[in-house]
Amino acid sequence: FGSRRASLGLSPPRAPRVHRFAASSPALEPDFAAMAKSKNHTGHNQVYKNHRNGIKRTRRPKKMSMQGMNCKFVRNQAYAKRGMRCTAEEKATRLAAQKEAQKK
Numbered sequence: 001f002g003s004r005r006a007s008l009g010l011s012p013p014r015a016p017r018v019h020r021f022a023a024s025s026p027a028l029e030p031d032f033a034a035m036a037k038s039k040n041h042t043g044h045n046q047v048y049k050n051h052r053n054g055i056k057r058t059r060r061p062k063k064m065s066m067q068g069m070n071c072k073f074v075r076n077q078a079y080a081k082r083g084m085r086c087t088a089e090e091k092a093t094r095l096a097a098q099k100e101a102q103k104k
Helices: 003-008 046-052 071-083 088-103
Strands: none
Touching: none
């Protein structure tokens, strides 16, 4: 190689690379190009596994969420519930007054 490249500590020039599968001969073509993937998914054992512990219903919430409700309504509802609290005697008097009002 040239004296200038040697003085700079460079390696000799390389020959151009030739791709392994560049030949047009069918014997040199790779096998994986012709074959397609056959199985992408299978649910073979899944049903058995799912039924081992049984398929259960979802748990229903005990109390409905107030998230997304009108906050003015939610606040008023809380005040209304608090106002309806009373003792047994008060409840009896309220019931009696209600019955009287219904008679009229």
